[in-house]
Amino acid sequence: MKIKPLDILSKYYGYTSFRKGQESIINSIINKKDVLAIMPTGGGKSVCYQVPALCLEGITIVISPLISLMKDQVDTLKVMGIDAEFINSSLSTTEYNQILENIELDKYKLLYVAPERLDSMEFINLMKTKNISQIAIDEAHCISSWGHDFRPSYKRIPYFIKSLNIRPIVTAFTATASDEVKYDIMNILDLQKPDVYITGFDRENLSINIVKSSSKNRYLLDYIENHKNESGIIYAATRKEVESIYEGLLKRNYSVSKYHAGLTNEIRKENQEKFINDEIQIMVATNAFGMGIDKFNVRWVIHYNMPQSIENYYQEIGRAGRDGEASECVLLFTPGDVHTQKYLVEVGIDNPERKRIQYKKLQQMVDLVYSNGCYRKSILNYFGDDLEGKCDNCSNCLNEGEVVDKTLDAQKVISCIARMKRSFGATMIIDVLRGSKNKKVIEQKFDSLTTYGIMKNYSAEDLKTFINTLVAHGFLEVVENIGVRGSFPTIKLNEQSMRVIKNEIKVEFKESRVTKSRYVENELYERLVELRSEIARENYIAPYMVFGDSVLKSMSSTYATTKEEMISISGVGEIKYEKYGNKFINIIKEYLLEYGIDKESNTKKLNNNEDGEFLFVNTDIKLYEKLKELRLKYAQKEKTMPYRILSNNTLKEISGRYPKDNIELNDISGIGPVKIDKYGKDILEIVNSYIKENNIDTLWKEKNKLKVVIDGESRKNNEIALDLLNQGKSIEYISEELETSISTILGYIYDYVKEGQLINFKLNLKDFYNNEEKEIILDACRAFGEEKISVIKKNLPDYIKYESIRAVILEKYLEKMGYNV
Structure with a gap:
């Protein structure tokens, strides 16, 4: 058959x-x-x-x-x-x-x-x-x-x-x-x-963000701290850069390894296997790493340097989100990346024709970086694929920053190049525009040009970025002097340049900012991940070979406890069910029993509420996840953190109470008329569709003056924070979990100690300030008093954060009380 x-x-x-x-x-x-x-x-x-x-x-x-x-x-x-x-x-x-x-x-x-x-x-x-x-x-x-x-x-x-x-x-x-x-x-x-x-080149689950910034290291550290529970890859152009990033992250106690051609085969193999097996979370590597690796749960890829071509870039970001789950790809760019890649082309390619092709590909990559249009559309067009409209999943599409008219500045650059009579490199043009006293500028008599010093308001790096943007948009051209010893690229005018000078066309660019997102797993999912790791270790295989992340998420949201339910989950199948199914079912059953979850209604059993003070709400996990996805879309659109749209507790309350119209939605804590106007229609559409699809019988109950208790959690935030600290959780973890600032957490600790309570948990307060900041803060405290935080902040430099002030004050008080900090 x-x-x-x-x-x-x-x-x-x-x-x-x-x-x-x-x-x-x-x-x-x-x-x-x-x-x-x-x-x-x-x-x-x-x-x-x-x-x-x-x-x-x-x-x-x-x-x-x-x-x-x-x-x-x-x-x-x-x-x-x-x-x-x-x-x-x-x-x-x-x-x-x-x-x-x-x-x-x-x-x-x-x-x-x-x-x-x-x-x-x-x-x-x-x-x-x-x-x-x-x-x-x-x-x-x-x-x-x-x-x-x-x-x-x-x-x-x-x-x-x-x-x-x-x-x-x-x-x-x-x-x-x-x-x-x-x-x-x-x-x-x-x-x-x-x-x-x-079949098409589009990877819809990958968000593409290009960050043009001179502070790469600061961005990288902030990003990793915000995604420290996820698996990711950092690509750098050279071995030296890889080593530098690796050492910096290792010093900060991140779970990190490295991969480049300077390591032995044995070390490269060992490091790659640790990454695949989830023994380490971050891999810092040159582009030699990762071709074809089947690690499905890479949630982010960061390019610390721009790659040599769009092919390289797209293949390398393709190592993220192989399980189909949402993943992020960030390219950190400075103009110096272009020089690095040109050097690598010069030393790595002898054939003149291949070198010419590679320079062309490099310029196409630069054009992508400086593009104001949809990044995904540009990449797909490069491969001959089409995308109608915007992708709404790249930093250009999600950024709603205003379009800025740069015609006058463009005219200044073009006029300067025209007056210099022949083509020069970007550095010389920048020196003239910024009024440099450079010897070569003076020798060429460029200090006598009318355009000399007319763009002093630009920094050298910002002006280089602006000139590169003009090149990327076709207002200027780059000439590569290949084959000439000691040569460098020069910039010349073209037809578009002349049209700008004559005011026939405008030069308009969108000024962009990149947002960051957070990802939090649920407790059952974490237990299933732990079981998967145990099975993988016992069988000497990678965890994803047991089940992918998306499979575990489906198990944790559907509470699958029978063979039929397990088999129905995409990615399980009969063979894997026979091998592992019962082990995962047992964990899910234990979780349901421990939390008193009624699987049929997908809610937790309610405690008696005889005194009528509380309204108990139980999170519907599947609906909650759908609402989180909606919240993330709004957060990306509005360039803000998700919790600023709606808090987790508000989403949980919506998922457990099933409001069907604006009147009922207005009874939910933490939303109100303004947010209902902005988000209500989409929220109600998701809720009502979910009720219909799952045939849920809802019985609406007004909140009135009852206190909402979600999933049996009646403690206040300060009580939860102190309990988590006593469990050994970090302040950063608690801040993310409670969706509140580090400064607020430090305030909870300060108030707790001031009440005469003893603390038994470890605090690393020095992580939140440096010695220079400490001295400035202590001076302000002596001048205005330690209790007036807002007054202190107002009289300090803008770069000093509230959390730094709180940390210094808390440390001083703990030392006074005899604590060893």
Whole structure:
């Protein structure tokens, strides 16, 4: 009987439907057609050749460039109960011979092979005798010398295919390929009338943020502190930069490792495996790291330096959110990044034509950085893909900052370049515009130009950014003097420059700011994550191979406690349920029992309220998560933190009381008429749809003068904060959990101690100020008194935060009371 691909997908992978494009590709392969598939990273390329491998008679050979990629994929297949193995340089002679023996005995359905192994006559002669159903080439762009990651070893693949007695189906997969690379793949591999699939390059779950800032390190530290419970990758352009970032984060006690070509193979392998296995949360690396790694729960990728091309950039950010969950990609940019990449091109590429192409790609990357339009649209257009309208998930689309008319400043720059008579580099132009006394400026007599010093109000860096923005928008042109020793790029005028001077067109740019988001998990989810880690350690596999984050979230929100409920969750499947299902069910049952949760109504049992003082509300987790998503969209749109839109407790109260109209919504704590006008329509639409979809019988009860108690939590914020401190939680953690400022938490501690209470928890108050700030704050305290915080703040420099003032005052008082701080 013919095996159906959808049955395989359900049984082994736990999915009930294919992703976009997968089914068509699989059907082409099953019908014995060669295939070239260009699919976005995380789009499910491996399923496209693995499912046919299980449908077709014989063995499928997968050619893959990285050892770590092979191991990850083979381990995942084995966990799913599929016979698979790999051959690469990591195997001992005994292991290699055993695998050859098993191939002889037809024990495998999939065999992963490094391209370097295709030179082995022993291997070739063995494969000539086998029924090979398919040869799948992963990361197929590596075969093109014009691709961004060319590997000479890939040139062996066509000769291996031709050496076989019977030509199998040949399939090629890649995430990024220009037209030039696409034709190279088809021609070099000699694909026979291939079905070509381009499923689209868009990764909708990735937000794209480009930050043009001179304070990269400050931004990076703030971002990591705000996302310290998530897994992320930091890419830097050089080994030196990687080491510097790594040391800085290690010193601050973050869970971090590093990866670059200066480390030994053993150290690189060890560090990568720790990252994949969730033993460390942050990887700092050059772009050598991560190609093809199957770590599904990377929640963010930060580029500390701009990459050399849009292909590099898009492949590297593709390592985030492979599980389909929302993830963030941040590019930190300063103009110096361009010089770094130009240097790397000069020292890394000898061929003049390849160097010219790389410079063109670099300029396209610079243009993207300085673009005011939708970043996603620009990237997709680069790959020949279209996006209608805005994506509403990049920093340009989400930023509603006003468009600023920069025509006059542009005219000043253009006039200066025109008066300098010939092309010069940006540095010389900046020196003239800012009125520099530089020797070269004086020698050229540029100090006599009418444009000399007319832009003194700009800093050198801001003026460089402005000139680069003019280049990116086509108002100026860059001339690359390639092949000339000691050459540097110069800037010249073009037709658009002249139109600006004549006031025929305006120069308008949008001034942008980037917001940051927070992500908080629920308690049941954390317990399931812990169980997953235990299972992974016991079986020597990566945690995601057990279940992905999205699967655990579904378990925790639906309270799945039966086989049917587990199997219905996307990503479980029969094979994994048999292996792990009962263990996860037991944890969920324990949680339900511990908190007295009535699973049928998805709410916690209410305590008796005989005195009529309280209105007990129980969070509906699934509805609460939907409301959080809505809140995040508004927060991004309004460039603010989510809790400033509505607090967690307000969302929980909405989810537990199910208001159906504006009158009922007005009875919810923390919302009010103004916010109802802004957000009410969307909130009610979500609530009413949810009630209808889940057939929920709601019985509305007016709050009146009753005190709302959510999930049985009747303590005040200061009581919760002090309890958490006694449990060993950090002030930063509590601030995030309670959605209140660090300054407020420090105030709670100060008031508690002033009441004569003893504290037994550790405080690291020096984290909130430096010695210079401490002296300034103490002077202000002596002048205005320690109790008048707002007066002290008003009389201090703006850069000193409330939390610094609170920390200094609290530390002084604790020392007075005899505490060792």
